[in-house]
Amino acid sequence: MSNKLIVTPSPHVKDSVTTQSIMGNVVLALAPAMVASVLIFGVRALLILITCVVSCVAAEYLFEMVCKKPNTTKDLSAVVTGVILAMNLPSSLPLWMAAVGSIVAIVVVKQLFGGIGQNFANPAITARVVLLISFTQPMTKWVSPNFGTAAFDAMGGATPLAVMKNAGETLPSLTEMLLGFHGGSLGETCSIALLIGGLYLIAKKIISPIIPASFIATVFVLTAVLGQNPIYHILGGGLFLGAFFMATDYVTSPVTDKGKLIFGIGCGVITVLIRLFANYPEGVSFAILLMNIITPHIDNLTRNKAFGGAY
Template structure:
């Protein structure tokens, strides 16, 4: 009789690996990258190239210094660089963008052990550090399609204030004809990327749907226009590409729902009641920190556990 071999799960591998998954994420981000180049000009593509180069070089050198195996081929540093750039204004000095890449990789990622060990999203943490360190430069927006013309906007609060007379039309916001960070303006490009990730089963639609739905519902209840609040700021970029990060989001179904609702509640609270210009990055960062607690609370009960019999 042949022996029954028992091994740890997973027992059947679907062929996916970190590089193939990250490659799909890069493909999903291509529409947003192209849209940023069209809307904000060649400097948008240069800024993306700088942050990606800073992240890749930082990962290579830091792992070399720490005597760890080379991990740049898994493409996670490339993803971090792209996401960081898409959260920056096109006018940001290149050295600041490069500094953000170093912070994301060296401090947030490698200091905690590398891929799978960081407890917050590196791109989000780097963006917040840059925002707190260089508030003026991080809030210097450029008029779309006017690559050399600047406008006097100090925060993105204009789009989130509820004063619809000062807002662009919904179709302009959907197509990206507004000022903002590189990757947050064109809702169409972000939704195309999200649809690709869902089709490829790279992400579950649960977190983006619940996150966006929570923001829309609470915005409506508080008297705001839910469509503006969905398209404004970095909600679509954050919900689709950053809140779904494998390392910093829950793995349980109920955990994903709690995580997404928490992100939505914090986002709306900041937008309506705080002095901050936008709440998506802060919401995701705060919920990243709570992920271990959420998973402990939502871990499924063991099925088929033997019940201890009473002694007579």
């Protein structure tokens, strides 16, 4: 018989969008920030990027081979983790530390919990926090670009958030903040590159604008109310990177619109509290990680109830 009855489980309606295509768009959205980081910090930034991506992909491949699990490196999720982790690291970090962070992200945070879709927290954020706690001095040794000479030169320097917190140096201009001509991690300097990438993801409907908009707006409003310069708090630090590329992770963020709004506001509140009242000048990674942990509770509180069902 040519016509056979095919019985398959749901879903019966499928879309052309795949994990690989989504991750590919995220890498494309991060491309302006990657190019900017190399232009600003030189070849050292490129080495950090290559180390993190190669280590993440290798760690995923070897773990799945040893555990006799299907190879998932082709879905590009490990590549995205490597790029985002690299964007959270200073260009002066020893390469072996970047490799250790990559292994933590893939093996400890992602694969030990079942692989993609099963991790309770964003792998790149968790790895950054682990590196920050384990190697505090190298992780807080910032490099500032020096464009006063024809050749690239680098010198130690504080981030704009550290300057605002300690009031010891002159803040860079807003133009320098937009273009990234100041100290910081690879992905917290060129704000305009991150904004272009974030808007691309929203335009392609890869991410919802609710989380980044509520996250950034909360930081802006709270810092203004507390007497800070909100523009510098928006452009300084890892807010754009976190709001567009880390807080919007499908697995570790709420699924409902109301939940996304709560998540974004929560991230913003925690970020401001850490920036202004804690010893560490930046709080984006800690804020997202803490909100990742309570995401299941946010989903339970905001999920739609079936009509006629019990509340």
